[in-house]
Amino acid sequence: MSEQTKTEGTGITRRRALETTALAAATAIVGFPTVLRAQEPVTLRIAGTGVNAYNEIAEKAKEDLGFNIQYTTLVSDDVVKRAVTQPTSFDLLDVEYWMIKKIVPAGTLLGMDTKRIALFDEIVPIFTKGELPDGTKIADQGTAPFEVSFLEEEGGKTFASGATEFMTAIPTVYNADTLGIRPDLIGRPIESWTELLNPEFQGKASILNIPSIGIMDAAMVCEAMGAVTYADKGNMTKEEIDQTIAILTEAKKDGQFRAFWKDFNESVNLMASGEVVIQSMWSPAVTAVRQQGIPCVYQPLKEGYRAWAAGLTVPVHLDDRMRDAAYEFVNWYISGWVGAFLNRQGYYTAVLETAEEYMTPNEWGFWMEGQPATAPILSPTGELLDEPGAVRDGGSYWERMGAVACWNAVMDEDRYMVRKWNEFIAA
């Protein structure tokens, strides 16, 4: 069970990954008679949570760059484990920023040379300065990307306080997360994180059992209830952890939760089957429920969003040829096509301008500007997501990213938190 198919993303990535692998294998076999050719096509092995491991991206990379892409999709915690303990098992790491904080001190990542990134200046300043493009500061609670975006030196084990030439990762995708609800089964407006623990939904709520993310959702709830005051939700003190876990435990004992989920598909099933009507959720999971024709809303809440971000980075073991290929792939990744593809999944891409060129005005208006759709909105794979006139949950990029309250995080009291979280699960 360690190598699960999915954490975030659509449901069939394992198969897609297998197809890709099979494709690569087939290419290798077909290529056998011409083995005397100077160089085989580059195969990039990408390990990550699979949040953006789409076969369409691999195919497009093959078409544009001639590279074979192999994905290894792991659950979040296993990505960290893999990066620290088996860094030679991948050529590019698709990493979330909170993980970076754990991995960089291990010294297995090289970091990315910004001089080799053509569009470096176009990357949204969330990552480079901690600001939204209009200059307002973005929330810094939790592991905010800009805090772990730069290294002191290439391959360094410490983070730089300001911008340097070496980024830990080139950002690719990010989003603002909130609670998913079944509007048809709830039948009234939901406006606050407190609703997760509202006794009205006793036995019909769920929270995700990935401690570092679950604790943040719990903190959003406790803070909204006014039960706990945090100095920094993303870096709690032991007392704050105790208080948060105590509230969760009490709710659990009262039978508030139907289940806890760890895996993307579990959250989809819980919601689609009606076992749960309100729960922590990820954006593509909401889409997956809706694709089954079941109403599901990614409900914006007045206290704001819990955000996360991911990027691509290289391990230290690559030789020059592979490193060149990795840079070429990363440059291609932010050059527009992939960005448009990811935006259509409901994610956000790191370089907005290039993505816009690849989207129709209707798509750009719907996904990025919060405008009503003027034509049917299709998923990247062609399924109908929304009819004309629909508006995206939460509205525009600015409304959503501007309302971020905290980031997925690794706390200083991580060790204590995991122990307490285990107690909560055992309670």
Added chain:
Amino acid sequence: MRALAPYLQALPLALVFATFFLVPVSLVVVVSFFDYQTYQVLIPDFVFFNYVDVFTSNVTYRTYLNTLKFCLLTWAITLILGFTIAYFLAFEIRSVPLQIFCFLLCTIPFWTSNVIRMIAWIPFLGRNGLVNETLLAWGVIDAPIDWLLYSDFTVVLGYVHLYTLFMIVPIFNSMLRIDPALLEAARDQGASAFQVLTNVVIPLAKPGIAIGSIFVVAIVMGDFVTVNVLGGGQIASVGKTIATELSYLQFPPAAANAVVLLGVTILMILALIRIVDIRKEL
């Protein structure tokens, strides 16, 4: 040379045993005394706090109690079920081909992965599942029964479904070795069917019962998948605690927990072996 031969014969198995059992377990024991930090997975050291953490946390005791509860329930149910089915196969069915056919029937569920067999219960037992919808339609209940899914009940149900065969096989095997003449003799001496069962069949099937029990106890004690899938992630087990610690790169406390779990399981199996001397009976 003659003296060396038995050692050479034992060597391959000894090597396999050393490589795949002794070395890993020793490593786990060693690591359980290491220190750890968030950013440094293993810090060689000789500290006891991983064990102190395990033994001073009341969660440990609650978790073990819970796991033992599952273990006991599963053991009792699979034993009764397994024994009954094995008895039926061994003594009630006379023709050997039919016996083999029925035995193969028992193994059919094992043709799919155990995760799939587990997950199959979810649409069956859910709030809008088959059982609840049927009972609602028949008017037996007014509201869906919630405890059918994601509860202790579901977890035990899952274990019984998955592991009864591990009871059936060794008990069936022991029963096949019972000489039918013994049963006949007992009956001739005036023993009732129940007396035959308690005085002849059960004592002679003991090794099978012991082996089946070891399988079930060892599997349930270490399980973390079933309890997670069918318990809705809400129910604790020792294996799950270890899995959570591992996923957080907290190897030393996970190792300490694993050593304690290993100790407890070995004690349970030793107790079983005290009751039945398997080697003598085989």
